[in-house]
Amino acid sequence: MxxxxxxxxxxxxxxxxxxxxxxxxxxxxxxxxxxxxxxxxxxxxxxxxxxxxxxxxxxKRRHGTLGIVFPGLRGPYYAEVIHGFEVEAVAAGMSLLILGTELLPNADTQVLGMADRADGLAVMGGTIGDDLIQRLAARGVPIVTMARPQLAGIPNARVDNYASTLALVTHLIQYHGYDRLEFVGNIMGAPDAVERWRGFVQAHLDAELTPPDEPLSSAYEQASGVQAALRVLDLARRPRAVVCGNDEIATGMLSTLAASGVRVPDEIAVTGWDDGPFARYATPPLTTVSQPARALGQQTARTLLVLIERGESIEHEVVLTTEPIIRASCGCPFDPATGFTMANGDRNPFKEGAPIDELIEADSTANTRHREIALTGG
Amino acid sequence: MxxxxxxxxxxxxxxxxxxxxxxxxxxxxxxxxxxxxxxxxxxxxxxxxxxxxxxxxxxKRRHGTLGIVFPGLRGPYYAEVIHGFEVEAVAAGMSLLILGTELLPNADTQVLGMADRADGLAVMGGTIGDDLIQRLAARGVPIVTMARPQLAGIPNARVDNYASTLALVTHLIQYHGYDRLEFVGNIMGAPDAVERWRGFVQAHLDAELTPPDEPLSSAYEQASGVQAALRVLDLARRPRAVVCGNDEIATGMLSTLAASGVRVPDEIAVTGWDDGPFARYATPPLTTVSQPARALGQQTARTLLVLIERGESIEHEVVLTTEPIIRASCGCPFDPATGFTMANGDRNPFKEGAPIDELIEADSTANTRHREIALTGG
DNA sequence: CCGCACACTGTAAACGTTTACGGCGAGCGA
DNA sequence: TCGCTCGCCGTAAACGTTTACAGTGTGCGG
Structure with a gap:
């Protein structure tokens, strides 16, 4: 032994x-x-x-290892991203070193440590400070960021949060005619979320409505969703629709509203973000936004791989498209048996008011449907 | 650079x-x-x-790395286990090497490769063959298994699948009086599932009912749950209750039954397993079994750590307790606002018929509630 | 018969640490 | 003044590979 x-x-x-x-x-x-x-x-x-x-x-001066840094490991979104990343990594013969900084105070040290046991690093959204990222890059560590705005000189992969939120909220406002909405989510430290909020606000402006001053702050978990629901119910003037920062919040919201006897979507409409595994099976089926989480992970891994390969830093940016998934919680008629919104007529819900069935379901090939918007090799 | x-x-x-x-x-x-x-x-x-x-x-002849091997990375259960494992690993100053064998044909090679870049390995359930595990152990690789029956000479951490399934199904049979039940899940390659099936069968025998010959086979995802639901609805004699192998199946089942106009639990009761993040927010709130997934990961990591420390192989076995979480999908009255099953009287639902509120909700301290059943240090 | 190319294999120097061991002073007691 | 201890520090040998380079022998053309 x-x-x-x-x-x-x-x-x-x-x-x-x-x-x-x-x-x-x-x-x-x-x-x-x-x-x-x-x-x-x-x-x-x-x-x-x-x-x-x-x-x-x-x-060989090679670890044969890719490192990936996350704020946390839980939730279907992260799992999916990691999975995509892992697939590409093993395909390239690399192992995957993973680090969830959770609430650890010494996150920076952890990341530093990881940096010298991996051939390259991928770091997620609001995990560590920009300065640390820059410092690592300056030290020559191949590093790529994801799910956040681009940092000068550092390759980045992200998802378009603004456009589809704008489209989704426009759908709520223009098609359904809702005039008073709330946004729930935490802007701070979540780069993706601020873009969603921006889309939310813009949809109001486009319709000449005044958006709320600020989001209803909430963590991105179910429990926070129920807290938020309670606050919504306490509001002097109840919103007609609640746009949630992700599916978990929406789920907590949904069940709490139901438990309080509020009919969704008849009294209050609810939407989510992510189109996670449960969205479709929620009651009512959740209208949300599908983002190609797995593809995001894959893209990030691929970028990191070429970055390592070249040795020199490259300029590279990928933005994956997202799309609203219209189900029932926004107020559209939806047939869970077929997975199709049941409506006839026009094909563009955001302009004319009729739901479009192409948008309805994210299928198993969803990843390939998300077009790469920008890709500038260095 | x-x-x-x-x-x-x-x-x-x-x-x-x-x-x-x-x-x-x-x-x-x-x-x-x-x-x-x-x-x-x-x-x-x-x-x-x-x-x-x-x-x-x-x-130093030390990688400073712990390896963990999973069949797949997705689903809340795995995420939770990994998270627990990771917490212990970083607490011990170790990095986490992760491998999801998914459907890869060369899984064995991958695992072998991982074996010599980690100081120790943790392998999940039905991921790789017993022979490979034994071979690795024989080679001197510190290795511990999890979520499966013990293998001679190899430390193991698992969860008690039998007892709580027995309790849960007994609840369905004795308390609710359901006399015809189905079990849906895939027995093959899922060690945990066969124990659940065993508990299911035993509950029948205890009540002098004849159990179905075999489970309704199904993968452990929502989509499979809807397939299973369709088959259930096609059955010549519909079951009064469906015991699902995990929450995902149950979720798919729930929504499909609802969509087909079948009232849950009035016409068909449904239960899950895992008490994942969405169970509580399902419609109706899902009666399920809570397992300490995170604690399982932590225990495994700890065991692996001492195994590495000692160098010699140790005999070690941990079985964590699980518990039925009675919500509404089994037919019990449940108040989602409080999270408590609403019933009076006796405190033991499995014998006398009254739900017990201690069992109701897994709270944030759930992990510590799960007692370590057996622990024999070597 | 000589020399050269070529196929095969061995030697030894990296790669960047840790660590046993030894050397060298300084301080100090006798 | 001698010698011992002890604190500080350097030398060099690992650790297990890869790889430039050098060697050996064989076959073959001239």
Whole structure:
């Protein structure tokens, strides 16, 4: 037990050759006589030799590892992003080092530590400060950011939060005629969220409505959603629709409203963001915005991979498209059996008022549907 | 960019000392004169020196890394387990190497590869074959299994699937009087699921009912839940209750039944497993079983850590308790506002028929509530 | 028969640490 | 003054690879 595995030397001794030869055979190089190769292979097999990652990494100066930094590990969104990232990483023969900074005060140290055990880093949204990111980049650590605005000189992958929120809220205002809405979510430290808020505000301006002064602040979990629902119910003037920063908030909102006897969407409409796994199965089925979380992870990994490959820093930016998924919680008629909004007539709900069925369901090929908006190689 | 950072040698040159001294200063060891230390520290700072993980790892023969292998990365359950694992890992100063074998055919190779870049491995349920696990253990790789039955000589952490399923189904049969039930889930390759099925069957036998011959096979996702629901509705004799293998299946089931005009729980009762984040907010709120997923991850990490520490193999087994969470989908009256099942009288629903409120809600301290059943240190 | 190309293999120097060991002063007791 | 201890620091040998370079032997053309 705990055997420290045989080394090149032991194999070499047993096969009666030098370590260089064993190394070559182990890596499957040419210019080895069939006979020698046989002997070495046999020795490798008998001793159960496996090349040491330590030795290899030291001389190649490569960890063979990609690092990814998240604010937290929970929630379907992060899971999906990580999954996409992981797929690309293993496809490239890299391992995945993961770090959730959660509420740890020493997050910066953790990230620093990760930086010198990975060949490159991907960092999510509002995880660590811009200064740290810049410092790492300056130190020569390949680093790419995701789910946040671009940082000068640092490759970035993100999702378009503004346009589809604008479209969604316009749908609520123009098509459904709702005139008083609330936005619930926490703007601070969540770059994605401020863009959503911006879209929310703009939709009001477009319709010559005055938006609320500020969002109803809330963390992005169900429990916070129920808190928010309680506050909404306490409002002097109840909103006609509540635009939630993500699906979890919307879910908490939905169930709390229902429990309070408020009919959704008849009295208050509710929307989410993410189109997570449960959105479709909520009651009523949740109108939300689908974002290509997995593709985001994949794009980030790919960018990081080429960044590492080149050694030099590159200018690279990817923006993936998102789209409103119209179900029932906004007030549209929706048939859960088919997954289609049931309405006839015009195809553009944002202008003329009729829901469009192309927008309805994110299918399994959703990732490929999200077009890459901008991509400037360095 | 891409600078290969300064080494001990460069710092030593600059400070006019030997590399040994720099190494000692860098690690904060004693027996260094204040003056020398100052010079070295200055040099370190000026050159922006950071010790190379490569060199360190090579001589210490330690990666400083824990590996964790999963069948997949998605779903709240896995996310929670990983999170627990990660918390313990970073607390011990270890990084987390993660691998989702998904559907990859070369999973074994991947795991092998991970084995020699981590100081120890944790592998989840039905991810890789028993033989591979044994082989790794024999090779001296610290390895612990989780969410599966114990393997001889290999530390294991799991959750009690049998008892609480038995309790839950007994509740359905004895308290609610349901006499015809179905179980939906996939037994194959999911060690946890077979235990749940076993509890399901036993509850029937205890009540002198004949259980169905086999589970309604289904993957553990919402989409599979809707498929299963469709099959349930097609059954010649509809069940009075459907026990689902996890919350996702139950969710798909719930929404599909509702969409088909079947009233839950009045016509068909539904239960889940996991008590995931959405269970409480489903319509109707889902009766399910709470398992301490995060604690499972933590326990596994801790076990792995001591296994690595000792070097020798240890005998260790942890079984965490689970508990039925009675909400409304089983037919109990439930007040979503308070989170309490509304019923009076007896405190044990499984024997006498009255729901018990202690069982009702898993709160944020849930993890600590789950007692460690067995723990035999080696 | 000589020399050269070529296929194969060995030698040794990296890669960047940690650490056992030894050297060198200074201080101090005898 | 001698010698011992002790604090400080340097030397050098690991750790397990990869790889430039040098060697060996064989075949073959001239």
């Amino acid at each position: 705990g055997a420290k595995g045989p080394t090149l030397h032991q194999v070499a001794d047993r096969a009666g050759v030098s370590i260089a030869t064993v190394s070559r055979v182990a890596r499957g190089l040419d210019h080895i006589s069939a006979e020698t190769r046989g002997r070495v292979l046999a020795a490798i097999d008998e001793l159960n030799y496996r090349p040491s990652h330590f030795g290899r990494a030291l001389v | 891409g600078a290969k950072g300064p080494t001990l040698h460069q710092v030593a040159d600059r400070a006019g000392v030997s590399i040994a001294t720099v190494s000692r200063v860098a690690r904060g060891l004693d027996h260094i004169s204040a003056e020398t230390r100052g010079r070295v520290l200055a040099a370190i700072d000026e050159l922006n020196y950071r010790p190379s993980h490569f060199g360190r790892a090579l001589v």
